Amino acid sequence: MTERLEADAAGIAQAAAVLRKGGLVAFPTETVYGLGALATDDAAIARLFAAKGRPAHNPLILHVARPALAHEFAAFDARAERLAAAFWPGPLTLVLPLRREAGIAHAATAGLDTVAVRVPRHPTAVELLEAVGGPVAAPSANRSGRVSPTTAAHVLADVDGRIDLVLDAGPVEVGIESTVLDLSRVDARILRPGSITRAAIEAIIGPLDAGETAADEPLRSPGLLARHYAPKTPLRLDAVSVAEDEALLAFGPRPLEGAGWTLNLSPTGDLEEAARNLYAMLRELDAVGARRIAVMRLPEGGLGEALGDRLRRAATA
Numbered sequence: 001m002t003e004r005l006e007a008d009a010a011g012i013a014q015a016a017a018v019l020r021k022g023g024l025v026a027f028p029t030e031t032v033y034g035l036g037a038l039a040t041d042d043a044a045i046a047r048l049f050a051a052k053g054r055p056a057h058n059p060l061i062l063h064v065a066r067p068a069l070a071h072e073f074a075a076f077d078a079r080a081e082r083l084a085a086a087f088w089p090g091p092l093t094l095v096l097p098l099r100r101e102a103g104i105a106h107a108a109t110a111g112l113d114t115v116a117v118r119v120p121r122h123p124t125a126v127e128l129l130e131a132v133g134g135p136v137a138a139p140s141a142n143r144s145g146r147v148s149p150t151t152a153a154h155v156l157a158d159v160d161g162r163i164d165l166v167l168d169a170g171p172v173e174v175g176i177e178s179t180v181l182d183l184s185r186v187d188a189r190i191l192r193p194g195s196i197t198r199a200a201i202e203a204i205i206g207p208l209d210a211g212e213t214a215a216d217e218p219l220r221s222p223g224l225l226a227r228h229y230a231p232k233t234p235l236r237l238d239a240v241s242v243a244e245d246e247a248l249l250a251f252g253p254r255p256l257e258g259a260g261w262t263l264n265l266s267p268t269g270d271l272e273e274a275a276r277n278l279y280a281m282l283r284e285l286d287a288v289g290a291r292r293i294a295v296m297r298l299p300e301g302g303l304g305e306a307l308g309d310r311l312r313r314a315a316t317a
């Protein structure tokens, strides 16, 4: 059984103690619920990969309470400093050269000579990380390949009995995973789009490598598998009509008519609201017994890039 604790001072203190001893703790960040393990503890990291069923070649993001703690194991250049100043705490992950002497578990970086790091802004995450003191690896708290959790109930639906405890602070704020930016080479590149947009990053460090995200280049970011974030029911994107045995994931003020079940990501057409609702609504529609989930087209720019990325992965059979 996995213990579920309120994210109050006592709950956070207990969770920090479990992490320091090498246990597994799910906790809220502003993006999704993460599954934490102490990044300097080889056995804890091995347990984390096992609990998620995560392939060993998929490296983890390390979370710290303050930027100064990231400098202990990651090498920052001027671009990294400027981005950290602009967006931390917040949902931007930087991939930087690893300082090997820092003692990060080999498995946490999947043996790479780079490391992914971020400073989250959710108050529970910040307090927990501050209490732990060291870096905590925290991928999304779901079984590998499944939809990321945005509530403690989602966490338990996926990994109950496989982790020690979950800190419950209610639904998260952003709803999709952090933007991952690779700064380990001269050409900065987005490996995974998120709510910190391409335009916001370019405003700080200038033009990014034009290309696509790294889904088509697995060695650059081993975790960016084409199929990910996926419900069990097949997904059909850019629907312009819908059948009675289909569930509809709608967007905007004019949802298609005729579906057996409909949920609307944002009746007002607000992309931030859509991001917050995306995973919970995919889970809900996955459970209704529809033949397929039809998804209406979303706008493409800004946060639409991240939403489109998650939907395309969820639709990849």
Ligand code: AMP
Pocket (backbone or CB within 6 Å): 058, 059, 060, 061, 095, 109, 112, 114, 115, 116, 138, 139, 140, 177, 180, 191, 192, 220, 221, 222, 223, 224
């Ligand atoms: P998750 O923790 O499941 O949200 O995924 C973390 C993402 O960050 C995955 O797509 C990883 O491939 C990526 N990532 C983590 N560490 C690195 C790294 N050192 N180099 C490139 N990508 C990384």
Ligand code: MG
Pocket (backbone or CB within 6 Å): 139, 140, 148
């Ligand atoms: Mg994940």
